[in-house]
Amino acid sequence: MNKTRTANDTENPEFVSGQMGIYNISASPLLAEALKPGATYSQVTLALEALLRLASKGLSGDTTAYAQYQSELLNLHLPGEPHTEPTRRWLASQVYLMEDNFAPALTEFNVLPVEQFREKVDAEIAARTRVKHPMSVHLFQGAPPRQDVRFFLKHHWIRSYNFYTLLAELAFHFEAIEDASVFYRNLYGEAGAEVAERSHPALLSHLMTYFDIPQRVDYSALHPLEKAYLNNRIRCVRHTDVAWGLALLYAIESVSCVNHRRIYELLQSLGVPEEASEFHRLHGTQDEIDTEEMWQLIAKLAPGESFQRMFMQSLARHFAINQAYFDMLWQEMQKQSNHNP
Structure with a gap:
């Protein structure tokens, strides 16, 4: 429909x-x-x-x-x-x-060879990147006040602190250990390898402490579009068709480095200490390996028409929800700035 x-x-x-x-x-x-x-x-x-x-x-x-x-x-x-x-x-x-x-029909869908399919996917992700959103331009190319940065980081925490659960959910869909290991290796890094205090949620919590951002999320108070964003992530990794989860995680991971580098540079411009900035410094370099490993798994499944179709539908849904969500955050950020000159 x-x-x-x-x-x-x-x-x-x-x-x-x-x-x-x-x-x-x-x-x-x-x-x-x-x-x-x-x-x-x-x-x-x-x-x-x-x-x-x-x-x-x-x-x-x-x-x-x-x-x-x-x-x-x-x-x-x-x-x-x-x-x-x-x-x-x-x-x-x-x-x-x-x-x-209710998933919208894809326009101009054609099955492609795997190499061309990746080119199409990467082009779609590049065209819909958050970097081009007005809120991102304001934050990363302007001179945002501290309250705007804190607002952004608060919602970034809501999106990011339990990312590891998405990896765990999707891993269970793969029977072959060599396929599931793509996510387990990623999880090993998320968990801090051998040191729990180096887990990514723990590192990110230092930044929340620095900006005095509550680490306990009041989910009932979230805007409906933020709930929709969180729900779609869980929906995709739990979906019985793994194309949904792979598309979502690939879309997130493939732009992770550039997004985190920009956040790290923003934090540096504000004089945020290195300990509080470490989460974003690390993610500004290491997620490229996870992206390539994930693509190798996608490439094994990509020749099928059904996989490509579901993958592109997942991307389309993710970007539609993502756009609405970021538009809402941008409007709320501007409203906050107007009320607190």
Whole structure:
């Protein structure tokens, strides 16, 4: 089904302002019952039906339903009571199928030889890079005030601190150890190799401490478009078609070095100490190896038409959500600056 206008459309004033109206559909009470010990199949089914109705309306363009379904989906994704994990994962997987039904059709899709396919993928990523976004231009080519940098880093923490979980999720989809090892080697680095204190979340936490940014995320307070961004990352690495997860992680890793170098240079210009900047200094050099290893795995699967099609659909969805998310952050950053001259 091809939807030309969805809740990701940032021209919708309700999302730009963040003002949501009252919506009658609510899956929360039914989901709460479905996740209680001893819940019946009937209760789980009723919760799923309500959630899918909410998702369908949200994906059809209803911004309030979209916000609510993204909140419910994020709650299913977040760690909770162990006994609810199988049910939460199954409910989330059914939402993924609904989202698949609303995936826009690809324009001018053609199966390509692997070498040309990589050229197409890299060109698409280069064309949609965040470096060209107005917020990035402001931060990395202008003279941003400290409050804008802190705002950016706060949301960067939300995106980055648990990146390792995405690698772990995708690794489980590969039966052959030589394929899964691509992600395990990456995880080894994320975990700090032999020194836990050198783990990437630990290194990044030093920067959060320096800027006095809370390290505990209040997920309920996040903007719907930020929830959508986080949900899509989890959705892709859990998707039964590995093309979705590979496309997402390749898109993130392939631009990681340049993005982190720019952040490191920004921190240096502000006089941030080396200990607090180390996470970004490291990522400004080492992610190129991870990118190449990941591409070698992609190349093994890329000759198939289905793989290429799903891979490009995953990229298109990632960039659409990413654009809406960064537009929202840029608007919030400007609003904050206007209120605090």
